[in-house]
Amino acid sequence: MELPNHAKQLLLQLNQQRAKGFLCDVIIVVENALFRAHKNILAASSIYFKSLVLHDNLINLDTEMVNPSVFRQVLDFIYTGKLLSSSEQSSEQNFSALLTAASYLQLHDLAALCRKKLKRGGGGKPLPGKPSTPGPLSRLRLNNQRLATSTPAGPKNHYPPTPSDAEQPQPDEGLRDKLSDDEMFVGSSGRNGNGGNGGSNGNLSSGGSAGEPDLGLDLSKKSPPSAGTATDALSPHSNSQESPQSASVSTTNSASLDDSSTTLPGGDTCGSETAELNSSSKASEEHHNQPDGPPAQKKSRQGARKNEWPKKEASGLKSEDHDNKPLVNGVAAAPKDGKAAFQCKDEEDGGENGQDHTDESGQSDGESAGGRGGTGGGGHHSANYVYRQEGFEPAFGDNLYVCIPCGKGFPSSEQLNAHVETHNEDELYIKEEGGTFVKEEDEEEAEDLSATVGPSSFGSEARPFKCTVCSKSYKDPATLRQHEKSHWLTRPFPCNICGKMFTQRGTMTRHMRSHLGLKPFACEECGMRFTRQYRLTEHMRVHSGEKPYECQLCGGKFTQQRNLISHLRMHTSPS
DNA sequence: CTGGGGAGGGGGCCC
DNA sequence: AGGGCCCCCTCCCCA
Numbered sequence: 291m292e293l294p295n296h297a298k299q300l301l302l303q304l305n306q307q308r309a310k311g312f313l314c315d316v317i318i319v320v321e322n323a324l325f326r327a328h329k330n331i332l333a334a335s336s337i338y339f340k341s342l343v344l345h346d347n348l349i350n351l352d353t354e355m356v357n358p359s360v361f362r363q364v365l366d367f368i369y370t371g372k373l374l375s376s377s378e379q380s381s382e383q384n385f386s387a388l389l390t391a392a393s394y395l396q397l398h399d400l401a402a403l404c405r406k407k408l409k410r411g412g413g414g415k416p417l418p419g420k421p422s423t424p425g426p427l428s429r430l431r432l433n434n435q436r437l438a439t440s441t442p443a444g445p446k447n448h449y450p451p452t453p454s455d456a457e458q459p460q461p462d463e464g465l466r467d468k469l470s471d472d473e474m475f476v477g478s479s480g481r482n483g484n485g486g487n488g489g490s491n492g493n494l495s496s497g498g499s500a501g502e503p504d505l506g507l508d509l510s511k512k513s514p515p516s517a518g519t520a521t522d523a524l525s526p527h528s529n530s531q532e533s534p535q536s537a538s539v540s541t542t543n544s545a546s547l548d549d550s551s552t553t554l555p556g557g558d559t560c561g562s563e564t565a566e567l568n569s570s571s572k573a574s575e576e577h578h579n580q581p582d583g584p585p586a587q588k589k590s591r592q593g594a595r596k597n598e599w600p601k602k603e604a605s606g607l608k609s610e611d612h613d614n615k616p617l618v619n620g621v622a623a624a625p626k627d628g629k630a631a632f633q634c635k636d637e638e639d640g641g642e643n644g645q646d647h648t649d650e651s652g653q654s655d656g657e658s659a660g661g662r663g664g665t666g667g668g669g670h671h672s673a674n675y676v677y678r679q680e681g682f683e684p685a686f687g688d689n690l691y692v693c694i695p696c697g698k699g700f701p702s703s704e705q706l707n708a709h710v711e712t713h714n715e716d717e718l719y720i721k722e723e724g725g726t727f728v729k730e731e732d733e734e735e736a737e738d739l740s741a742t743v744g745p746s747s748f749g750s751e752a753r754p755f756k757c758t759v760c761s762k763s764y765k766d767p768a769t770l771r772q773h774e775k776s777h778w779l780t781r782p783f784p785c786n787i788c789g790k791m792f793t794q795r796g797t798m799t800r801h802m803r804s805h806l807g808l809k810p811f812a813c814e815e816c817g818m819r820f821t822r823q824y825r826l827t828e829h830m831r832v833h834s835g836e837k838p839y840e841c842q843l844c845g846g847k848f849t850q851q852r853n854l855i856s857h858l859r860m861h862t863s864p865s
Numbered sequence: 866c867t868g869g870g871g872a873g874g875g876g877g878c879c880c
Numbered sequence: 881a882g883g884g885c886c887c888c889c890t891c892c893c894c895a
Contacts, residue, residue, distance in 0.1 A: 769879060776878075790876095796881060797876065804875070818873090824884055825873075832872075846870090852887070853871065860869070870893085877887080 304331060305369040316343050317806070318365075319350045319786065323358035324806075325365055335368045338396035350786060355394035360387045367400050373407075382408060 293299075307313055307328070314326035332339035342349045351361065363384075367373055373388075389404035391397075753763035755770035759777045764770040772794065775782070781791030783798035787805045792798035800821070803809075809819035811826040815833040820826045828850055831837070837847035839854035843861050848854040 764879080766880090773878075792876080794878075796883090797878080799881080801876075821874080822883085827884090829872080848870080850872070851885085855887080857870075867895100869895090871891100872893105873889105873891085875887100875889080878885090880882100880884080 301369065301371065304328065308365075308369055316349060318361070320356055320358045320361045321353045323361070325358075325361060327365060327368075331368060336396045336398075338394075352394065356391035357387070360384070360391045363388060364391055364395065364397065364400065368397070373400075373403060 308326065308331075311326055314328055316327055316329045316332065318325040318327060329343040332343050334340075356364070363374060385404045385407045389401055389408065392401035392404055753765055755765070755767050756763040757770060757773055757777075759774070762773060764773060775793045778793070781793050783792040783795045784790070785792070785798055785801055785805070787802065790801065792801065803821050809821050811820040811823050812818070813820075813826060813829055813833070815830070818829060820829065831849040837849050839848040839851050840846070841848075841854060841857055841861070843858070846854075846857060848857060
């Protein structure tokens with residue numbers, strides 16, 4: 291007894307689930323595009339994928355072997371067993387690219403299909419790209435070395451199947467379909483959920499230009515030639531509660547599409563389709579979950595803040611602005627322009643504050659002017675980044691993780707990390723001096739304030755493990771060790787997407803969540819979502835009216851401690 | 866226009 | 881590894 295259509299139905303279901311991001315548990319990064327998929331499916335399709343998905347939820351593919359447009363077809367093939375054939379996709383060149391990708395990914399059936407097609411089409415032309423580059427196996431090894439690590443998959447950043455594969459929903463339905471399961475949520479916070487198009491879609495072509503292939507999430511933040519296209523892949527600010535139509539897939543789509551088509555190298559028409567997923571998801575959610583009444587004020591606030599995301603994200607991803615670093619392989623891929631893949635921005639920027647180092651410099655919107663610009667080169671770890679010097683490039687080859695003290699390169703952060711620990715740690719400490727102690731001053735100030743606010747974080751309990759550099763002490767050696775890394779020259783944990791380096795893995799993965807727009811913590815009252823539990827806790831005070839932080843000087847009460855602190859500054863500042 | 870407050874976001878760091 | 885807290889940045893609203 292056998293159901294004749296069982297396999298077909300199953301595949302159809304799976305593909306539909308992929309379309310919705312349902313149960314997708316892996317993200318594949320190809321250049322600037324993100325694709326969501328199911329590990330099981332990938333693993334069943336290719337031994338290569340099988341090895342990749344085993345330990346990683348986020349996979350970077352070699353952009354020399356596959357580009358977003360081609361990978362979309364590959365993924366479609368995996369989920370449907372069919373090769374789509376639009377006129378563009380039927381071109382010989384496309385089959386060549388597909389063949390390259392299929393070989394690389396060890397999708398033998400697809401490779402055979404492509405070969406057949408090429409043969410039939412009188413091919414025989416050499417494959418485009420780099421046919422003589424190392425074969426898939428060696429590539430695989432390289433990639434495995436570079437692959438980065440587990441990052442929870444974002445539900446909306448996926449690259450959905452083409453309409454012909456999965457059901458093609460009506461526009462409204464489409465939005466809903468693209469909503470993922472609610473435990474994972476990509477998109478902007480509620481305040482921009484109704485933010486309209488953030489004013490940045492003005493130059494978008496409309497309507498997902500027929501036939502344009504859907505594209506992965508564009509993570510590139512390269513500045514488009516024209517201003518006003520701050521909308522980018524991660525920008526979840528399109529769509530609007532006020533005008534649901536504007537949240538249509540096509541509108542926002544074209545945002546990224548437009549953007550990426552101008553910015554992606556090689557003119558690869560990998561428009562992004564998924565950018566809107568972020569926003570539309572939020573919009574949809576709000577649409578469905580219409581909070582019964584967020585106060586009118588709240589609503590208007592959200593509307594008014596619609597522009598916040600673009601700026602935030604612009605800064606968040608700005609690192610690509612500088613060198614047009616490709617976003618692959620755990621670190622920036624071999625830069626096409628031969629520049630440093632991981633330039634220490636602090637150096638680029640003349641020593642900007644470490645905390646802001648990623649973001650604020652060089653942004654044309656002038657954000658960098660604000661805030662701590664005045665700290666006078668005061669990055670507290672001004673050299674604390676793995677630094678890939680321009681001149682070192684040839685020597686390092688694929689070893690993008692470089693130990694500053696000795697100049698050795700390593701292919702992975704783990705190996706660098708291991709290496710760093712072989713150094714006499716004294717060598718690794720930064721002798722902080724000059725402006726680098728600005729933070730210390732900040733901390734002093736903070737402690738002054740915290741004396742008013744609450745107990746200092748360092749109590750009097752036994753803390754036998756003392757840092758030799760700054761004299762801070764800890765209860766256990768692991769914590770001390772963790773702390774000591776903050777004095778090291780290297781930051782062993784790079785963000786896969788923007789390349790920013792972190793001293794702690796947890797910070798890096800949390801940072802990744804912001805790239806992927808994962809907001810697992812939802813407010814039951816208003817539906818607003820947050821990346822961190824703590825934020826939600828804070829936020830809930832908005833609804834409860836609880837104001838636990840009281841100013842000892844004037845009796846003013848605050849929902850958030852930070853606001854009390856800033857309030858106290860008002861008391862203490864001379865002005 | 867300005868200053869203060871509220872609140873969302875990100876990174877650092879300790880537990 | 882993840883949670884929690886602290887700090888900073890930024891934006892918006894409002895008086």
